[in-house]
Every structure is written in structure tokens, then in C-alpha cells.
Amino acid sequence: MVSLVxxxxxxxxxxxxxxxxxxxxxxxxxxxxxxMFLYLVAHMVGNLKIFxxxxxxxxxxxxxxxxxxxxxxxxxxxxxxxxxxxxAVVGHIVAATILARRASRARPVKxxxxxxVAGSYAARTMRWGGVIVALFIVYHILxxxxxxxxxxxxxxxxxxxxxxxxxPQRWYVTAFYVVSILALTLHLRHGLWSALQSLxxxxxxxxxxxRATANVVAIALAAxxxxxxxxxxxxxxx
Amino acid sequence: xxxxxxxxxxxxxxxxxxxxGYQVDDADEDMSFLELLDVLNxxxxxxxxxxxxxxxxxxxxxxxxxxxxxxGEPHGPQKATxxxxxxxxxxxxxxxxxxxxxRAAAFxxxxxLVTDRSAFDRVIAAGGYISAPTGAAPDAHATPVPxxxxxxxxxxAACIGCxxxxxxxxxxxxxxxxxxxxxxxxxxxxxxxxxxxRVVRMVEQHDAEGFGGCTNTGACxxxxxxxxxxxxxxxxxxxxxxxxxxxxxxx
Ligand code: HEM
Ligand code: SF4
Ligand code: FES
Numbered sequence: 087m088v089s090l091v092x093x094x095x096x097x098x099x100x101x102x103x104x105x106x107x108x109x110x111x112x113x114x115x116x117x118x119x120x121x122m123f124l125y126l127v128a129h130m131v132g133n134l135k136i137f138x139x140x141x142x143x144x145x146x147x148x149x150x151x152x153x154x155x156x157x158x159x160x161x162x163x164x165x166x167x168x169x170x171x172x173x174a175v176v177g178h179i180v181a182a183t184i185l186a187r188r189a190s191r192a193r194p195v196k197x198x199x200x201x202x203v204a205g206s207y208a209a210r211t212m213r214w215g216g217v218i219v220a221l222f223i224v225y226h227i228l229x230x231x232x233x234x235x236x237x238x239x240x241x242x243x244x245x246x247x248x249x250x251x252x253x254p255q256r257w258y259v260t261a262f263y264v265v266s267i268l269a270l271t272l273h274l275r276h277g278l279w280s281a282l283q284s285l286x287x288x289x290x291x292x293x294x295x296x297r298a299t300a301n302v303v304a305i306a307l308a309a310x311x312x313x314x315x316x317x318x319x320x321x322x323x324x
Numbered sequence: 325x326x327x328x329x330x331x332x333x334x335x336x337x338x339x340x341x342x343x344x345g346y347q348v349d350d351a352d353e354d355m356s357f358l359e360l361l362d363v364l365n366x367x368x369x370x371x372x373x374x375x376x377x378x379x380x381x382x383x384x385x386x387x388x389x390x391x392x393x394x395x396g397e398p399h400g401p402q403k404a405t406x407x408x409x410x411x412x413x414x415x416x417x418x419x420x421x422x423x424x425x426x427r428a429a430a431f432x433x434x435x436x437l438v439t440d441r442s443a444f445d446r447v448i449a450a451g452g453y454i455s456a457p458t459g460a461a462p463d464a465h466a467t468p469v470p471x472x473x474x475x476x477x478x479x480x481a482a483c484i485g486c487x488x489x490x491x492x493x494x495x496x497x498x499x500x501x502x503x504x505x506x507x508x509x510x511x512x513x514x515x516x517x518x519x520x521x522r523v524v525r526m527v528e529q530h531d532a533e534g535f536g537g538c539t540n541t542g543a544c545x546x547x548x549x550x551x552x553x554x555x556x557x558x559x560x561x562x563x564x565x566x567x568x569x570x571x572x573x574x575x
Contacts, residue, residue, distance in 0.1 A: 101532040108497070108537030109527050109564045185495070185537045192429050192496030192536035198330070198343055199396035199422035204492060204543035212539060280540040283554070286562025290555040 104188065114181040116281035118174040123274065125171055130310040136323060140245035147244040179220065186213055208276035215273045222266035229259075252318035260319040267311050274304035325351045325417040329364065331376055332424045334433050337440075341433070343422070353413040357400060358383060358390060360412060377436040385409040385549065388484030391491070392437045393424040398488035398547040406486065406549040426491035430498070430534045441487050443533040444501065448485075450529035451522035452505040454514045467513050477511035480504045482550040489544035489552070495536035500544035502530055503556030506563055520567035527564055 106114075132150075135143040154163040208215075225235065230247060233239030238250035252260050278300035282288050288296055317323045327348050334341025348364050355363070358380050365375035381389040390407040394400035400410045415421060423437065431439040469477075483504035490498045506523055509515030515522075538557055545554045 101534070103528050103532040107527050107564075108531050108535075109561055110568075111537055112561065113565070185539070189495035189497075189536035189539075192534055193427060193494065194429055195427045197393060197396055197424055197427055198332070199393075199424065201396040201492070201543070202401075204546040205494070205541035209539065209541045210494070276540070283540050283558045284538075284561055286558050286560075286565055288555055288558040290553050293555055 106184075108185070108188065111181045111185050112284040114177050115185070116284040118178040118181070119277050119281050121170060121174040122178065123278070125167070126270075126307060130307055133314050134310065136245065136248060136314055137317075143245045143248075144243065148242065175220075175223070179216075182213065182216060206276060208272045209280075211272060212276060215269045218266060218269040219273060222262075222269070225262070226266075248314070249318055249324055252315040254319055254321065257319055260315045263315045264312060267308050270311075271304045271308040274307065275301055278303060325353055325412065325415075327351045327360065327412070327415065327418075328420040329360075330420060330422045331436070332433075333376070333436055334425075335435065337432055337434055341436075343424075351412055353411065355412045356383070356408055357392075357394065357410040357412065358408045377434075377438045379438050380408060383408040386484060388486035391426050391439060391441070391487055393426065393491055395422055398426070398491040399486070399549050404549055404551050406484075409549075426487055428487075428490045428496040428535070430496065431487060431490065439487075441485075443535070444485050444487060444498070446533065447498065447502065447526055447529045448505065451518070451525040452509070454509060454518060456514065469512060473511045477508050480507035480511070480552065480556055483508070483548075483552050484550060486549060488547045488549060490535065492543040492547035493536070493538075494541060494543065495539055496534075497538045497544075498530055498533075498535040499538035499557045499560060500548060500552055500554070502526055503558075503560040504552045507556040507559045510559065510563060519563060523560065523563040524567050527560075 132146060135146045151164055152160045228234045229236050229251060230244075233241060233247065236247050236251055237253075237256070238247045240246065252263075279288070279293075279296045282296055283293075314323075329346045329348060330343045331346065332341055333344045346364055346368075348360060348367075351360055351363065358378070361376055361378055368375045379389040379391055381387040383390075385406040385408060388406075390399075392399070392407050394407065394410070399405060399407045400414070402410050402414050425431075425433050425437045426439045426441075428439075430443040431441050434440050480503075483501060485501065487498075487501070489500035490496055493499075505526065509522065510519050540554070540557070542554055545552060
């Protein structure tokens with residue numbers, strides 16, 4: 087490579103090294119993403135209890151509030167999980183924002199000719215997809231955790247809350263959940279293998295297999311989540 | 325063949341530039357893309373206009389000078405090919421071709437298609453080397469290298485430092501370039517002693533130069549004329565993790 091304006095280090099404009107480094111920010115993205123993903127797997131499996139009836143689901147939800155008791159006071163584990171999740175969500179969003187700002191400063195001028203699409207749709211929609219999922223989480227907590235936006239909204243009546251929420255005449259709520267889960271699926275399609283790459287766990291030989299696995303896992307998770315609201319809206323669960 | 329060119333013209337660093345259209349009627353499909361620019365420039369000079377400034381040196385795909393984005397793709401549409409090795413037979417007669425400089429804050433435009441890529445030199449100076457005593461050259465076979473490591477080092481060493489990866493990256497990241505250097509040196513015994521320091525210093529310089537972070541989009545590998553694989557970025561991340569955690573952190 088040729089440098090057109092050879093500069094000795096002395097002449098080089100003094101630049102501040104941004105902290106944390108870009109690689110450290112990627113570690114934050116990867117680790118916080120992994121924490122949220124593990125939560126999602128547990129959450130999805132737990133939701134499937136709805137197919138074992140109201141009692142099964144409500145008992146399970148009640149158990150979630152007392153896990154660890156009597157060794158620990160009730161709700162200790164619940165709040166531990168909530169605090170860890172909150173830290174992961176905040177870390178994920180803060181790191182993503184810093185990286186996005188650095189990226190737009192690193193590429194201030196667009197090409198006149200649109201670049202041929204390089205990189206998957208999922209990879210290119212990580213930022214907007216992430217925002218959609220984040221908005222969904224806010225709505226979702228107000229809907230099914232606090233009950234504020236839920237037509238039934240009785241604390242502990244998880245089954246009844248769900249059935250009221252996704253009732254056929256409230257199809258738009260179901261539609262919103264479906265769109266959000268699809269955004270999440272795309273996000274995970276890229277995010278799952280990207281996290282492994284960020285932590286230096288991919289190799290030339292396993293890259294294709296890891297990407298395929300990420301696809302399968304993301305789609306399986308989506309199916310598990312989607313089956314609950316869709317079953318209620320279409321009258322299979324009532 | 326007849327070609328219409330739309331080329332970014334910019335007089336000086338920081339000056340406002342614009343796309344300017346040119347017509348070349350006597351292009352030949354056996355010409356390289358740089359020869360097309362040569363033909364255009366001769367016409368421009370004859371008519372008293374300023375020729376299009378562009379970088380070139382070896383014209384055989386090994387020096388990495390010929391930086392230009394052709395129809396939105398660094399080095400043009402041909403896979404694993406530098407702009408100097410790109411032939412006009414890959415274009416249609418009558419086609420309009422858009423030619424722009426690398427776009428990245430760390431590679432400011434000097435003139436027309438010429439960008440200042442000395443940021444790469446400073447990243448290399450920060451750690452992209454090995455320290456070796458001068459004197460009699462050691463026997464070539466004195467240090468055995470396993471075949472797998474040698475192969476991987478060679479693949480990474482093919483990087484010519486052209487900067488196409490940065491030009492292609494939506495984040496303006498130089499991670500593929502960085503990863504290529506880290507992998508090239510780190511796979512070999514001679515590069516091991518400085519492995520930890522190298523990665524920390526090079527990443528620091530990379531960030532200070534204003535390159536963005538990697539989102540594993542993969543546009544870099546697609547544009548790389550030397551097909552540097554994406555997993556060199558994984559190696560970079562792995563080495564950095566190793567260098568910055570644990571008790572073995574060297575001074
Ligand atoms: C259609 C799929 C989903 C259904 C039916 C569903 C259902 C529920 C229900 C019933 C609760 C309340 C549990 C309780 O009161 O014990 C809950 C809580 C929660 N869900 Fe979901 N969920 C779905 C998808 C998701 C997704 C995709 C995310 C994350 C992106 C998510 C994140 C959360 C969070 C953070 C909580 C609050 C946990 C807490 O602090 O107690 N959910 N969900
Ligand atoms: S990695 Fe490829 S695209 Fe990037 S500088 Fe090296 S040769 Fe050029
Ligand atoms: S001029 Fe040397 S690589 Fe193109």
C-alpha cells in the first residue's frame with residue numbers, strides 16, 4: 087500500500103483513543119445478548135405450560151415467585167433474575183448506541199451508487215430490529231407483568247390474562263406480538279453466531295455450521311413463542 | 325465499446341466534490357479498468373482539462389494502490405480481483421459506470437479518487453511487525469511450522485492493505501485488515517512473543533484512527549480482492565480477549 091502523505095508519528099494528528107475499545111464493546115454485546123437469550127429459552131419453554139391447562143400455568147407462575155424458598159425469602163430469585171436481565175438490557179443498548187455512533191462517524195459520506203447488498207438482511211437490520219424488540223418489551227411488561235394494559239390484568243391469573251389478551255377480537259395485539267417475535271427472530275439469526283464470532287469462538291471450518299445452527303435455534307424459539315398467542319386467537323386455547 | 329463514466333471529482337482535501345459524467349467511445353474489452361481511465365485522461369489532457377487523479381502502482385494486483393469503488397463495489401464487480409486486474413469485458417457496451425473514492429472518515433479524499441490511507445501505516449506501526457535481531461539470516465528450516473498454521477498464516481498474509489474492506493463496511497471498520505495482520509503474524513512462531521501486545525496496540529490505534537467497530541456483516545470479505553476469510557476477525561477477538569484477561573498480561 088502507498089501512503090500519499092507520508093507522516094512521521096510526530097506529525098500525525100493527536101487522536102484520543104476512544105474507550106472502551108470497539109472490541110470490548112462487542113464483548114459487552116455478546117455477553118449481554120447471551121444472558122437475554124438464555125432467559126428467552128426458559129421463558130418460551132415455561133409459556134408452553136398453557137397447553138397443560140390453567141392450573142398448570144398458574145401454579146408454575148406462582149412457583150416462579152417462590153423459587154429458592156424457604157432457603158431464600160420469596161421472590162429473591164425472581165428479583166435476582168430481573169436485576170440481571172435489566173443489567174443485560176441496559177448494557178446491550180448502551181454498547182449498541184456507542185458502536186452505532188462511532189460507525190456513523192466512521193462512514194460520514196454515502197456512496198452515490200448503492201452498494202450491492204453484502205451481508206444478510208438480518209445483519210443489516212440489527213439496529214432497527216433491536217429498537218422494535220425493545221419497544222415490545224416495554225409494552226409486554228405493561229401488558230402481562232404489571233397487567234396495566236391487559237383487559238383482565240389480575241396479578242397471578244396468568245392463564246386468564248393471556249386468554250383475555252389474545253382473544254379473537256383483539257387480533258391486533260396478537261399481530262403486534264407476531265411482528266415483534268419475527269423481529270426478534272431476525273435479530274437472533276444474526277446475533278447468535280455473531281456473538282460467538284465476537285468472543286473469538288468461530289473458525290473457518292465451523293462458520294457455516296454455526297450460522298445454520300443459529301438459524302434453526304432462532305426459528306425454533308420463534309415457533310415456541312408464536313404458538314401461544316396464535317392458539318388463543320384461533321380458539322384452540324380458551 | 326462505448327462507456328459512460330460518472331466519476332467523483334474533488335480538487336483538494338476538504339473541497340466539495342461532485343460526480344462528473346464522461347463518454348469514452350473507443351474502449352476495448354481487453355483493457356483493464358485503469359487503462360480505461362488512462363484513455364479518458366489522455367483525452368482530458370488534450371482538451372486542456374484536469375485528468376482524473378487515481379492511485380495505481382503495480383497494476384498486477386499485488387500492491388493494493390488502486391482504490392476505487394466501481395458501481396458501488398470496492399474494486400468493482402469481479403470476485404477476488406483488484407481494479408487494475410478488472411477487465412472491461414465484464415461490462416456491457418453502452419453501460420454507465422459509477423466510480424467513487426473509498427468512503428471512510430479515516431481515509432480522507434486527497435483528490436478525485438485518491439484517498440490518504442496512511443491510517444493503515446500507523447495501525448501497522450502500532451504492532452503489525454515482529455522484532456528480529458539483525459545479523460546472519462537463520463536457516464530457513466531452523467524453526468519448524470506445522471502445515472496447518474503455515475497455511476492459515478499464508479492465507480492471511482495475502483492481504484495487500486488496499487482498504488477495500490473499510491470501503492465496503494457499513495461501519496467503516498478495518499477489522500478484516502486488522503484480523504489479517506493478527507492472524508498472519510500470530511500463526512507463526514516468530515510472531516508469538518509479541519502476540520498480546522500487538523493486538524492491544526493495533527486495536528487501540530485502529531479505534532483512534534476513527535475506524536468503526538465490527539458488526540460481523542461480512543461485506544468486507546465479499547469485497548476483499550484477496551478473499552481474506554471472516555474468521556480472521558474471530559482470531560482478532562480471541563487474541564484480544566486473551567491479552568486483556570487473565571494473569572498473563574505482559575507489560
Ligand atoms: C408470544 C410470546 C410471549 C408470551 C405469550 C409471553 C408471556 C409472558 C407472561 C405471561 C409474562 C408474565 C409472567 C408472570 O407474571 O409470571 C411474561 C413476562 C416477561 N416476558 Fe414474555 N412472553 C412472550 C415473549 C417474550 C419475548 C419475545 C420477550 C423478550 C424479548 C419477553 C420478555 C419478558 C419479560 C422481560 C418479562 C418480565 C419478567 C419479569 O420481570 O417478571 N417475552 N411474558
Ligand atoms: S483484508 Fe482484503 S480488502 Fe482489506 S486491506 Fe487486506 S486485501 Fe484489502
Ligand atoms: S495497482 Fe497494484 S494492486 Fe492494483
